[in-house]
Amino acid sequence: MGLSPDDVTALLVTLRLAGVTVLVLLVIGMPLAWWLSQTQSRLKTVIEAMVALPLVLPPVVLGFYLLLALGPNGIFGMASQALGGGTLAFSFTGLVIGSAFYSLPFVVQPLQGAFTSIGRRPLEVAATLRASPLDRFFTVVLPLARNGLLTAVVLGFAHTLGEFGVVLMIGGNIPGTTQVVSIAIYDHVETLQYGQAHLLSGLLLVLSFSILLTVYALNRRFSVVHI
DSSP states (O other): OOOOHHHHHHHHHHHHHHHHHHHHHHHHHHHHHHHHHHOOOTTHHHHHHHHHHHHHSOHHHHHHHHHHHHSTTSHHHHHHHHTTOOOOTTSHHHHHHHHHHHHHHHHHHHHHHHHHHHOSHHHHHHHHTTOOHHHHIIIIIHHHTHHHHHHHHHHHHHHHHTOOHHHHHHHOOOTTTTOOHHHHHHHHHHTTOHHHHHHHHHHHHHHHHHHHHHHHHHHHHHHHHHO
């Protein structure tokens, strides 16, 4: 027994979704994590709570409100239609937006912790050498925060692989477009195709474990080299 063509398609959609979501989260999450690690603003606690909200909020609740926002009468849905992009709900773009919201803390929190642990001394030394703020970030901060960066990328990717509630609410179950592996597994269970469900579930289990094992091994190696 092997993967059906629909299962292979669902797997490819899932991997594509995870990859695109991580890229989006790095673009959004890296500046946000840096600001949170450096600011003394009173809004810091509020922003941190908002970032961490997906950790405690039921995925279906988050998916419901995102569905309203991305639908034809929602603020983002209307903006997309006004720009000629069509509705965002039940589309791959909508899945990326929902996944970015849901996986945000898994990227921002490791990055924030890594940035905070660097301290101000390396940046002050770089400033005395006339390095610009942008130069300091890319040549000093990112190399020193590589463990946190690697953890953020892997956790964001792995977390997106197993999403169900958010993607189901926003994207539905459209084969080849919004059907991801977790939804395909649910479909197999509903139709009593336990063999196919076992195969896909086992594949996700092995893939997720391999990803986590790799990041822990790399972090350990980097730590030993640093010492």
